[in-house]
Amino acid sequence: MATIDLRSLPPEELAAQLKEKGYPAFRATQIRQWLDRGVTDFEQMTNLPKDLRQELAALYTVPGVTILRKLVSAIDGTVKYLFRLDDGETVESVLMQYKHGWSQCLSTQVGCKMGCTFCATGMGGFIRNLSAAEMVAQIEAAQQDAGVRVSSIVLMGMGEPLDNYDQVVRFLRLLGEEGGVHIGMRHISLSTCGVVPGIYRLMEEQIPLTLSISLHAPNDEIRSRSMPINRRWPMDELLRACRDYIEATGRRISFEYAMIDGVNDSDACALELADRLRGMLCHVNLIPVNAVEGKSQQRSSKARIRAFMDILEKKGINVTVRRTLGADINASCGQLRRQEQQPGPGVDRKEALP
Ligand code: SAH
Ligand code: SF4
Numbered sequence: 001m002a003t004i005d006l007r008s009l010p011p012e013e014l015a016a017q018l019k020e021k022g023y024p025a026f027r028a029t030q031i032r033q034w035l036d037r038g039v040t041d042f043e044q045m046t047n048l049p050k051d052l053r054q055e056l057a058a059l060y061t062v063p064g065v066t067i068l069r070k071l072v073s074a075i076d077g078t079v080k081y082l083f084r085l086d087d088g089e090t091v092e093s094v095l096m097q098y099k100h101g102w103s104q105c106l107s108t109q110v111g112c113k114m115g116c117t118f119c120a121t122g123m124g125g126f127i128r129n130l131s132a133a134e135m136v137a138q139i140e141a142a143q144q145d146a147g148v149r150v151s152s153i154v155l156m157g158m159g160e161p162l163d164n165y166d167q168v169v170r171f172l173r174l175l176g177e178e179g180g181v182h183i184g185m186r187h188i189s190l191s192t193c194g195v196v197p198g199i200y201r202l203m204e205e206q207i208p209l210t211l212s213i214s215l216h217a218p219n220d221e222i223r224s225r226s227m228p229i230n231r232r233w234p235m236d237e238l239l240r241a242c243r244d245y246i247e248a249t250g251r252r253i254s255f256e257y258a259m260i261d262g263v264n265d266s267d268a269c270a271l272e273l274a275d276r277l278r279g280m281l282c283h284v285n286l287i288p289v290n291a292v293e294g295k296s297q298q299r300s301s302k303a304r305i306r307a308f309m310d311i312l313e314k315k316g317i318n319v320t321v322r323r324t325l326g327a328d329i330n331a332s333c334g335q336l337r338r339q340e341q342q343p344g345p346g347v348d349r350k351e352a353l354p
Helices: 011-020 026-036 050-059 130-147 161-176 196-205 222-228 237-250 267-277 304-314 335-341
Strands: 065-070 078-086 091-100 103-104 109-111 127-131 150-155 188-192 210-214 252-260 282-288 317-321
Touching: 011 130, 065 130, 065 317, 078 130, 078 210, 078 304, 091 130, 091 335, 103 130, 127 161, 130 161, 150 161, 150 237, 161 188, 161 196, 196 237, 210 237, 237 252, 237 267, 267 282, 267 304, 282 304
Parallel strands: 103 150, 150 188, 188 210, 210 252, 252 282, 282 317
Antiparallel strands: 065 078, 078 091, 091 103, 109 127
């Protein structure tokens, strides 16, 4: 049975494998060109000799995704996809339009092990890692469906990217290559809940992406209550890793802070947060928390968010409030997959089937 994931293979590895079978290196280039054009059926790769096409079909697969559901926001055109993977599992992805172009939020795992209490993805537990090819396929599918070119990527969909380190880095390297999906590292953000060893590994890769840290609390007491990973790598360790990362790369870190009513949004929390981030080359992004079915969390009021922001600003911290996109389609990740698993009256009627 064909088992080798052709799309995740770095070109030089594919060339080496073909060489072992007696084919010249330019065959690998030809194969990549077909993949970049969206051709995944080996029989259609007409400039390859017939025996190579047969051998490819026997040994290699090209993982893909198909659109299972699609929601389009009537407010701002944001598109949310539920993709089906080859083994029947599903992941979500969101396509958003900004002034500078289209940005896509990708999933890196089916489910997640981290169990953050406010997150819909965390509720379903962990199923499996995605391959680098399945990450690329999400971009190709969205580009083809929407007829647009994606110019920036955020790894903020389902899953914890640094818990699937090797495939995520392989994916990033594939993106940097010439070809169908070419996106520069400066247009990529990776968000982590705080896998400290992964932050150090990433630092050594010297990939100039933007690192986002899901902080969501100013101290261990509050953070450990909602983010179990904080018990493994508490805030002192996490913030030390962030400072080391900034020093080594010269790059600014972005801290995500979901504003949850009565949990982490008091003036005292803002003061404590400002104190901990003092002097750091960083940016705080306040996110009104999204409601999740089955969870009681409420987003902080606009006035509360404003007051929180003012305190951070007065303390010299660079801060913004995230613009809400796709509010009518519940564009944060994890919820559509859950609905698909337990269809019921809560299913969004704005659904537009492909
Ligand atoms: N696992 C990674 C990336 C995926 S989650 C991480 O945790 O960073 C992407 C972002 O969505 C994270 O900042 C996460 O904390 C946030 N998030 C999860 N559930 C949310 C919710 N209900 N409302 C707002 N943001 C949420
Ligand atoms: Fe996983 Fe991120 Fe959700 Fe936490 S917030 S459960 S790390 S996807």
